[in-house]
Amino acid sequence: MVGATGIGVAAIVGGGILVLGGVAVAEAGASAIVAFALNGAIALLTALAFAELATAFPTNGGQYVYARRAFSVRAAFGVGWLMTFAHVVAAVLYALGFAAYAVAALEALAPEG
Incomplete structure (x- = not known):
C-alpha cells in the first residue's frame, strides 16, 4: 500500500x-x-x-473505465488517448528538467579552461 x-x-x-x-x-x-x-x-x-x-467501479482501467461507464466507448477512447498524450508530454518535460540539472552538474565538475 x-x-x-x-x-x-x-x-x-x-x-x-x-x-x-x-x-x-x-x-x-x-x-x-x-x-x-x-x-x-x-x-x-x-x-x-x-x-x-x-x-x-472496482476494476482495472482507471479513467478509461470511468469514461466508458459514464459516457460511451468513443468517449473512453478519447480519454485513453488524451491520457497517453499527457504522459508522453510529462515524460518529455521530466527529461528536459533532468538534462538541465545534468548539464549544470557536469559544467560544475568540468575543469576551468
Missing part, C-alpha cells in the same frame, strides 16, 4: 515542483506559496474524486 501511495503522489506532484519551483518563486515571489497551496487543495479534491470512482 505504501508503494502504491508513493506512485500516486509522485504522479500527482511530479517533478515539476522540483524543477520549476525556483522559477515560480522568482516570477511570483511570495505568492508562489499561495499558488502551491491552492494547487495542493485542487489535487486533494481530484484525489478524493478518484477515490470515490475507484470504490464505485
